[in-house]
Amino acid sequence: MAGNIACLRGWHPALAKAELSALFPENEIKPLESHRMVEVSGDLNLLEATKVIQYSSGVRAILSDSIIMNWDGEGSMERFLHQVSVMIEDSPKTGSFSVSHWHQEGKIKGLSGSKIAGMIGGLAGRNGFTIDLDNPEHKLGLVIDGASNMVACGWLIDYISTEGNSNTRRATERPFFKPISLDPKLARLAVNLAGGPLDDNAVLDPMTGTGGFVIEAVMVGRKAIALDLEQEMVDGAMKNVLWALSSEEVTDPSRIQIIKGDATDLRNSVPSNWHQKISGMVLDPPYGRNSHGSLSHFKLIENTLHSFRDVANDDATIVLILPIHPLQEKKLELDEDSEEIKLLHGEWTSFKQMLKNDKWTIKGIWVEHVHSSLGRLILHASSVPQD
Ligand SMILES: C[S@@+](CC[C@H](N)C(=O)[O-])C[C@H]1O[C@@H](n2cnc3c(N)ncnc32)[C@H](O)[C@@H]1O
Numbered sequence: 079m080a081g082n083i084a085c086l087r088g089w090h091p092a093l094a095k096a097e098l099s100a101l102f103p104e105n106e107i108k109p110l111e112s113h114r115m116v117e118v119s120g121d122l123n124l125l126e127a128t129k130v131i132q133y134s135s136g137v138r139a140i141l142s143d144s145i146i147m148n149w150d151g152e153g154s155m156e157r158f159l160h161q162v163s164v165m166i167e168d169s170p171k172t173g174s175f176s177v178s179h180w181h182q183e184g185k186i187k188g189l190s191g192s193k194i195a196g197m198i199g200g201l202a203g204r205n206g207f208t209i210d211l212d213n214p215e216h217k218l219g220l221v222i223d224g225a226s227n228m229v230a231c232g233w234l235i236d237y238i239s240t241e242g243n244s245n246t247r248r249a250t251e252r253p254f255f256k257p258i259s260l261d262p263k264l265a266r267l268a269v270n271l272a273g274g275p276l277d278d279n280a281v282l283d284p285m286t287g288t289g290g291f292v293i294e295a296v297m298v299g300r301k302a303i304a305l306d307l308e309q310e311m312v313d314g315a316m317k318n319v320l321w322a323l324s325s326e327e328v329t330d331p332s333r334i335q336i337i338k339g340d341a342t343d344l345r346n347s348v349p350s351n352w353h354q355k356i357s358g359m360v361l362d363p364p365y366g367r368n369s370h371g372s373l374s375h376f377k378l379i380e381n382t383l384h385s386f387r388d389v390a391n392d393d394a395t396i397v398l399i400l401p402i403h404p405l406q407e408k409k410l411e412l413d414e415d416s417e418e419i420k421l422l423h424g425e426w427t428s429f430k431q432m433l434k435n436d437k438w439t440i441k442g443i444w445v446e447h448v449h450s451s452l453g454r455l456i457l458h459a460s461s462v463p464q465d
Contacts, residue, residue: 094136112226144232174210184224254314260290272358279357284341289315
C-alpha cells in the first residue's frame with residue numbers, strides 16, 4: 079500500500095510538487111519512482127483534498143488507499159490484480175462505483191487500460207459493489223505511467239480532466255491583454271505556492287500589470303490585494319478580474335482590491351485593513367527599469383521585498399518570477415548554489431546575497447523555458463529564518 083498518491087500534471091511536475099507541499103503543509107510529500115506521482119503521507123482531509131484538486135494548478139488527481147507497482151512483464155497482471163483485490167476487500171466502502179483510467183507519459187507495451195479497468199470492475203462486483211457509470215458513490219482510479227513503467231490504483235478522491243482548469247485557459251482571451259500577461263497555469267501555481275492553504279489570509283500582487291496573479295487568486299476564492307503604478311493597469315486588471323468572475327462589480331472590497339500604488343512603499347500603498355493579514359506575495363517585476371525609470375531592476379526588487387515586511391504576516395512567503403538566460407541543459411529545478419543561473423539583469427550571487435541580507439530563506443528554485451533566448455526562474459522564499 080502506498081497510501082495517498084497525487085498524480086501531477088505534465089507541464090512542470092517539480093513545481094506541481096512544491097505547490098502540493100504548500101497546500102498540504104501538515105503532510106509530507108514523498109517521491110515515488112515516477113516523477114509524475116508522489117505519496118502524500120499522513121492523514122488527508124478528504125473534503126480539503128477535493129478542493130485542492132479543483133483549485134491547484136499542478137495536481138490532476140489524488141488516489142487514497144492506493145497501490146503502486148512496477149510493471150515488469152511476466153506475472154505483473156496477476157500480482158497487480160491480487161493487490162487491487164486486497165485493497166477493495168479491506169475498504170469499508172459499499173455501494174456503487176465506476177473505474178476511471180488514464181495514461182501519463184506514454185503507454186506500457188502490451189498493457190491495455192480499458193482491459194484492466196474491466197477486470198478491476200469485475201473484482202469490485204464480486205465484492206458486492208454495483209457498477210454506476212453516471213453517478214457512482216465511489217470511483218476507482220487506474221493510472222498507467224509509461225515513462226516509469228509504474229501502474230497505480232486507488233480510490234479516486236477527485237480527478238480533473240482538462241475543461242475549465244487554469245491549464246486550458248489563455249491570457250489572450252481576456253478583455254485587457256498585453257504581452258507581459260503571465261500564463262494562467264504559472265500564475266495559479268505561484269499564487270498557491272505563495273499563499274499556502276486556502277484560508278482567511280490574502281495574497282498580495284504589488285506589480286499587477288494585467289492582473290495575471292490576482293485573477294487566479296480570486297478565482298480560487300482567496301482574498302487578494304493588488305497594486306500597480308499605472309492607472310491603465312489598475313483599470314485593466316480590474317476589468318479582467320470582473321470578466322473572469324463573470325461579474326459586473328466587486329461585491330466585497332474586503333476580499334479583493336486593485337489600486338494605484340507603489341510596490342516599494344507598501345506600508346503607505348496597501349490600505350491598513352490588509353496589514354498583517356497577508357500570507358504571501360507574488361512578484362513579477364518589469365524586465366527593464368521600472369515604469370518611472372528611477373530604479374534598477376535589482377533595486378526595485380530589493381526595495382519591494384523589504385517593504386513587504388511592513389504589511390505581511392510573520393511567516394509569509396514570496397514567489398518571485400525572474401527573467402534568465404535559458405539553461406544549456408533542460409532542468410526543472412536548481413540548487414541555489416548552482417552556477418547555471420544567469421539572470422538577465424545582474425548577477426545571481428549578488429541577488430542571493432541581497433535575499434540573505436534581508437533575511438529571506440530560499441525554499442526552492444525552478445526553471446521554465448520560454449523561448450530560445452529567454453527562460454524564467456521561479457523562486458520561493460520564506461520570511462522565517464532557516465532552522
Ligand atoms: C511584468 S509586469 C506584471 C505582469 C503581470 N504579472 C501580468 O500578468 O500582467 C510589471 C508591472 O509592474 C508595474 N510596476 C513597475 N514598478 C512598479 C512599482 N514600483 N510599484 C507598482 N507597480 C510597478 C508596471 O507598471 C507593470 O505593470
